[in-house]
Amino acid sequence: MRAEPARSGPPAPGRFVRPSALSFALWVGAAALLLWSLQTAELSLSRLVNGLPQMARLLGEMMPPATSRLENIAETLLDTFRMALVGTLFGVLLSLPLAVAAARGLSPARPVYYLARALITFFRTVPDLVWAIFFVVTVGLGPFAGVLTLTVDTMGYCGRFFAEAMEEVDTGPQEALRTAGSGRAGVIIGAVIPSALPSMIASSLFALEQATRSSVILGLVGAGGIGIELKASMDMFEYDQAATIIIAIFILVAGVERVSSALRARLI
């Protein structure tokens, strides 16, 4: 004979928990902030509706995309990608020492650790267009400013993730090397980096994707790349040229993402 299943256990807790006064106040505050923000955006359905014909006209003028300057655009696109590649490469290389300094257990001293962490946070939180303007002002217009921007951007991203990858690896092999009389450099090169490598390569590929996306807009502030061409076409009402450039950008960014995720999949 089967045992009767228990009909009822102890009483279930209530479905809702009454919020405390503080959390209720916080919710009300958040809702107020949201409403207030919606106001500043000058939401206007009529303006959107009135803008529709204009959008249609613009799209119409974009069709068909111009093919007259294809070669030129392809070349600029390639330059843009090369800028992204070089910026990422420099960024990744500089991220290595930065990440070691910012990794708990590997950093040579407490002050160095905090300084490296602060630097990484600073690089990451200042947006790339701000960096681009800064470098255009300091080193002049052109792709060099773009490369510097992407380098700094990559350091903000890879510095953080490299440091995390280095902190996460098994400390056993590191201890073994240290016990065999190896110095800090030997431990890092011999045990830490080989173990953290797959994760670091994945981060670098993400950084390249990010840099490719950034590189197409850096031109807007004169830091090299295809963005300047797009702005020029728009300013001169050559919307068919602009359409070609937008499609080219799409192909580049999507292509880099595809290749990068294929490579990352092979790593895992």
Place this chain on the structure above:
Amino acid sequence: MAHLAHQPVGGAVDAPPTVIPLASPTPVLAVDALCKRFGPDLEVLSAVTLSVSRGESVAVIGANGSGKSTLLRCCVRLIEPSAGRVRILDTDVTAARRRVLRRVRQRVGFVFQRHNLVPRLSVLSNVIHGAMGRTGALAWHQGAASPAMRGEAMHCLERVGLAELARRRADQLSGGQSQRVAIARALMQRPEVVLADEPVASLDPSAGAEVMDLFARLMRDEAVTVVFTTHNLEHARQHAGRVVALRGGRVSFDLETARVPFDALGDLYAR
């Protein structure tokens, strides 16, 4: 009751005091009144004194938590001792600055319970890591090592019977193979002393016996001074000339293996 080092303590162990061989007057490893406290009332080692002569093989036994690993780790300052002295090969380890400490560590092989190989590197690279103390970061990978160093590493691998696995990645080895590679890495250090913390505890009984035999034979052939910890009394009996028993962080006895009452060690392992 005073716990004196080198003196049997407790009713179960009834043997005369050990005579320390006088053949080699300066010990290779001398631990003097070593204390380790983790926090104010957690004393893990209490005035441990121990002296190991050149070529000796000493087993350290004792219950879980009796301080065996802490003792070995304090010897090379993987753990900083709280008080007392350790001398290895004429160097005062406890007082050594970083450079001197590194030089001592080069001459002392350490075999861990977990092999601690770098998983993504080849077996050969892992063995070459043993030379890093001598050559610096250059020995990080077999591809960067000199032909002489690669040759020496192959020789070390040959001696643990794994020369044919040189190219294999370390994370594709069995436990027994990994531990052999760890031994080869220690040999690559050209050590004068080897400290081994339960070197075969993670292996099955037959692999454990095999690797322990190999380890002991290699060390004997090279006349390396060995201190190993173990819970396997059979290994202690077979491979050690002397057995040091720890109980609650104190030396309970320190005897020639022949005089150790292996059948009456209940006290040592009692809670």
